[in-house]
Amino acid sequence: MTYQVAVAGGGPVGLWLAAELRRCGITVVVVETRTERDTRSRALTVHPRTIETFASRGVHQPFTSEGVSLPGGHFGGLDTRLDFRRLPSPFPHTLALPQERTEALLEQQALELGATILRGHEVTGLSEEPDGVRVHIQAPDGPRTVEVSYVVGCDGVRSTVREAAGIDYPGTDSTVLGWLGDLVLDEPPAPGHSRFGPDGILMAVPMPGGLHRLVGTVPRDITTDWPGELTLDELRENVVALAGTDFGMRDPVWLSRFGNATRLAAQYRHGRVFLAGDAAHQHFPAGGVGMNVGIQDAGNLAWKLAATLNGWAPGTLLDTYHAERHPVGVNLTETSRAQVALMTAFSPEGRSLRDLFSRLIGALPDLNDQLAAQVSSLAVAYPPPAPDAHQLTGTRAGDLALDDTNALDDTNLFALLRADSYLLLDLTGNPDQPLHHLTRPGLRVHTGTVHAPPAEWAGIRAALIRPDGHVAWAGADSHDAALVNDLTAALATTHRE
Template identity: 75%
Template sequence: MRRCGITVAVIERRAERDSRSRALTVHPRTLETFASRGVHRSFTGEGLPIPGGYFAVLESRLDFRRLASPFPYTLALPQERTEALLEQQALERGADILRGHEVTGLTDGPGHVRVHIQAPDGPATLEAAYLVGCDGARSTVRTCAGIDFPGTPSTLLGWLGDVVVDQPPAPGYSYFGPAGSLMAVLMPGGVHRLVGITPRDLTTTWPGELTMDELRENVVAMAGTDFGMRDPVWLSRYGNATRLAARYRSGRVFLAGDAAHQYFPAGGVGMNVGIQDAANLAWRLAAVLNGWAPAGLLDTYHAERHPVGADLTETSRAQVALMTAFSPEGLSLRGLLSRLIGTLPDLNDHLAAQIGSLAVTYPPTTPCAHPLTGTRAPDLALGHTGLFGLLRADSYLLLDLTSAATRSLAHLARPGLRVRTGTPHLPPVGWSGIRAALIRPDGHVAWAAADGDDATLVRSLTAVLAGTHRN
């Protein structure tokens, strides 16, 4: 939003960044989102690319190398570093980050929303055109906005321990069997994260904070060794309560990230889906505030992202079922699914694209829309750059891919719309024969045309622009 000249304030309860990292993975679509703003190199230059990922800790890992993306991998990068890099960019762009401030209430009025906060020097009120609640599963913003958060309560307690180990396990170590589930992940600074579930953790009774003795007992029961663990940095438990906000918008208040969806952290998708919520919403807010898009554009945020949240919660529940299948029958089911992933490339590709958010498609508003409409646009090779390098936060990108309709399309350029001509080199499946396409600031296809004369093409595009742009 700062790239579009919008004044932004981030109200952050913590006085300092949390040094602990819940998330450890940046997924392909998140990296593509960063690439569309030209900031991906700071992440890829620091993180470790890993060519695969887990689905429910099955023995056969998903192969991300088959994905049609410039980033066919998951990037191992602690959340603390991801937050630090994003914060640095926000500050460089001129965002106000108000640390040590906590939201206590809000008043949603005509033309503005007032946010009541507890500042370090006492109560205060901020006024803004819109408010986005990104304040987690216990969201104060969601509660104050009166948005329901239905779902199911926790039925298990997973655990994690960030510890130093003197006899580290092999890279990518995992175990699954009657004794439970265990994964070991090497983190920066030589610390290992040991994360897992045992059959006795299938409980709703809180057993108290995780201790080093319990962590050691759990690990030894599965691995036969404690890997020489010592010097714990962080010990924690977490449940599988699963909830989805009934609405992502109430008046001038929106929800994104964990404030909109809560789930068991299987596959490392949570932070990534939150970033993609923000990417979907931010350009809409900027377009409306800058006056080149109608206010109705904001209504489509819920319509597009709520189904993504529903898919996220369903997939999380499915993985929980497999991750707690400790019975002989459950182990057989896991073995069968693992063999299918290893022998059916299409199944691997489907799950990898789903986990990596590359499969997200937003339903078109008209039944006659081209099949590409709503899909994620690939990084088309256009001249000396790819499509991601051409995207901007402040405008749609109209691609004339045959140069035949340039004269007809060029006059359509206006605020919030740029025109680019070029023939893609080796277009991917589905893009051969496409004459023109309209790409949204978040990299999804708003419109595409493969046939018809210039006059028909322009009429079709003009009708689409009428719903996304003010004249």
């Protein structure tokens, strides 16, 4: 079988990318070195924007039904936790869900949609040509080559794809270690338990299946030396020193150490080769954001690859992947470093800084909201194409409640989004509006009005929503002819005639 896209790496990022491509009719093969899913769950937290992304494809319910809902998250392990319940989202919470289950659900989707997943296969190199890429693979029965139009490296911090493409991965080596244990606690603490002091930091997170994750660091972990694998005895010693009890810990399913090495790919695109997830950015896992940012990478890239391959996008569209997602990676690595500084501020001066910052989060709701929106990726906004664009342009569109003039039932925006096309929201309430004559491949129209529009949507008469849920254009002109002209100009940058 021939494929249009090859994805190296069958973790959550690669699997979501493959599923999105298949929703657009693109043939895709996922090459994964593991013969079966890893039962150790590096990622545990599913953030609100990721749940929204799943909801925009109607596949969020298995995640929300299995995950443990938590009302917020932490920033730097501060005593005052971020309150996600204030977020403008239908999912104002995080989900504690082991990565193994996230992968299983995403793999099921990708397979049902027709993706090919080659387990026990390894990408060993690439040969890029003007009209495609030859992907060299080591299969169980020997080497083979697959010819595709594009390759995406979702193959982690040691990415073979990144190395083969010659993309630099600058950054800093690890100077701080953290540790974690997924295990049974006979006497568990309350949900959201955390403890910080001169002797270290400890956090406890409930997991499905009766498990808890204990994660933390102690002063001796501020080191460049690797002390060997974490043992249950060392974990117990650390936890007792920090909490005064081991919470009745037993039956560990995973013990691990991790570091704060921080790197960011210099380019997210090199010709026909792209990077997403950990292949593009490495950082300390503070706040559980890594997998979520990677899934957003995949969501940004998939529809652009599909629109290009399906022929309705302008040739410059693929350039916007690096332009939009690399700044997100910069923000991710900077925020991660800032959280490491707070989590290891064991000195008296450091503890005073933490106390001050913690009090400010509790006293200033706007600060809570800004940090929560940043951690959850709800605050991500892409640069508008023109300086005079409406302020909504580039921002995430919330799940607007819509009246449908062509149906008896109301609906919400997420239910209307599709991976294979833009959505034109005609909010004039006029089904005969000339906007409807601006037909294009990769464009659908919905006519209706917004129930109780958010303040930023006041006066909007039409909006163009990208497949990933970001606003490509918004128009508030009261004159129909001017509105049509503005939209025509916008479509010239997003669609071929």
